[in-house]
Amino acid sequence: METGTIGRVQSPRIIRVGGGVAGETAEVLSQLGLSRPLIVTDPTVARLHLARLTDVLDACDLPWGIFDQVVEDPTDVCVDAALSAFRSGDYDCVIGFGGGSPMDTAKAVSFMAVNPGHVRDYKAPAQIDRCGVPIVLIPTTGGTGSELTRWCVITDTKSPEKYNLSGLACVATAALIDWTFTVTKPARITADTGVDSLTHAIEAYVSRKAFPYTDAFALSAMPLISAYVRRACADPSDAKAREALMLAASQAGMAFSNASVALVHGMSRPIGAHFHVAHGLSNAMLLPTVTAFSVDAAPHRYADCARVMEMAESNDSDATACAKLVDGLRKLNQDLAVPSPSDLGPQADDAMFSLMAEQALASGSPGNNPRIPTVEDIKGLYRAMW
Incomplete structure (x- = not known):
C-alpha cells in the first residue's frame, strides 16, 4: 500500500464468533428489532442442521418461513424463486443459512426486494448501495467468508456467466459464525x-x-x-x-x-x-x-x-x-x-x-x-x- 492510500472498510454491524453462537439467533434478531425471518438454505443443510436453528426461533415464539431450494452456484432463476418466497410472506429479514450459495442467495433476495430490474443489471463494477431488508448470515462451512464480505456471486442462465455483485447492500447486518456446524463436512x-x-x-x-x-x-x-x-x-x-x-x-x-x-x-x-x-x-x-x-x-x-x-x-x-x-x-x-x-x-x-x-x-x-x-x-x- 502506498503512503496516503485510503482504506475503506465495510463489515456487519454484529459479529459473533464461537461454538454455539447460532443458539443466539433469536437474541440477535431481538437486538435488531426483527421478528419474522425467511430462512434461505439448501436441501442438504435443511436436512442436517435446520432444526438447530428453528428450535431456537420456536423457543422464542418467532414465526419463520423457509426457502430450502438453493442450488450450488446459485443462478438468477434460483434468486427469482427465493425472491418470490420472500414476497409471498410478511417477512422483515432474511437468514442465509449454509455455505456460500445460501448466503449469496440471501444477499441477492434482500437487495432485489427493493431494486428494480434483473439481478444481472447490478453486476460489478456497479455498486449496490440501496439496501433491502436486514440480512443475518450463519455459515455452516469454513470457506467462503461470505458472512463478512460485501460480495455475492450469481450464475446467469442466459450467458452462461458467473458475475460478482458488490456494495453496501451485500453486507450482512449480522454474522453468527459457529464452527460446530462444520464437523459434519466431508x-x-x-x-x-x-x-x-x-x-x-x-x-x-x-x-x-x-x-x-x-x-x-x-x-x-x-x-x-x-x-x-x-x-x-x-x-x-x-x-x-x-x-x-x-x-x-x-x-x-x-x-x-x-x-x-x-x-x-x-x-x-x-x-x-x-x-x-x-x-x-x-x-x-x-x-x-x-x-x-x-x-x-x-x-x-x-x-x-x-x-x-x-x-x-x-x-x-x-x-x-x-x-x-x-x-x-x-x-x-x-x-x-x-x-x-x-x-x-x-x-x-x-x-x-x-x-x-x-x-x-x-x-x-x-x-x-x-x-x-x-x-x-x-x-x-x-x-x-x-
Missing part, C-alpha cells in the same frame, strides 16, 4: 473450502488494493489454514482444527472483502460457470499456477505469505521464499488430492479458453493482481492448469 468439502479461504487471504495480501487493516486479517488467516486444513480433513471431528479453519475463513473474508481478490478468482468463476466445478475446488486448482505466474511482480509480499505459513525460513531471500511458496502450494494440493479439471472429465478447446479468458478479465479481479495479465496470458494459464 474431507472433499473441507479441503476445497479450506483452500478457498487460503486463496482469499493470499490474494487479499498481494492485491493492489491491500492496506494495513486487511493485511492484519490476511496474515492471521494464512498460518491457521496451513496448520489445520490437513488435520480437519483427516479427522472431521477435530474441534481445534475446525474452530481454527472457521476463524481463518472469517478473517480471510474480512481481508478480501475490503482489499478485493485477484487473478485466481477472476479465472475461477468461468470454470464454475461453464463446467460446474465448485468454486473452492476451482480456486484450489488455480492457486499454485497463478501464484507462479505472479510472484515476480510482488516478491516481498509473496515471500511474507511463505514465511508466515512456515513454508520458508525467516532468513530465506525473497526469491527463495517465493519458490518455496509455489512448491508448498503444490504440495498442499497434492496432500488434499486436488484434481485438475481434466481429471474430472471436462475438456476445453482454444475457443473455450478464449471465452473464459475474456470473461475473467471482464470481472475486474485480474486488475488487482500484482502482475496484470493479458487475454493470452490467461489462456496460457488455463492450458497449464488444465
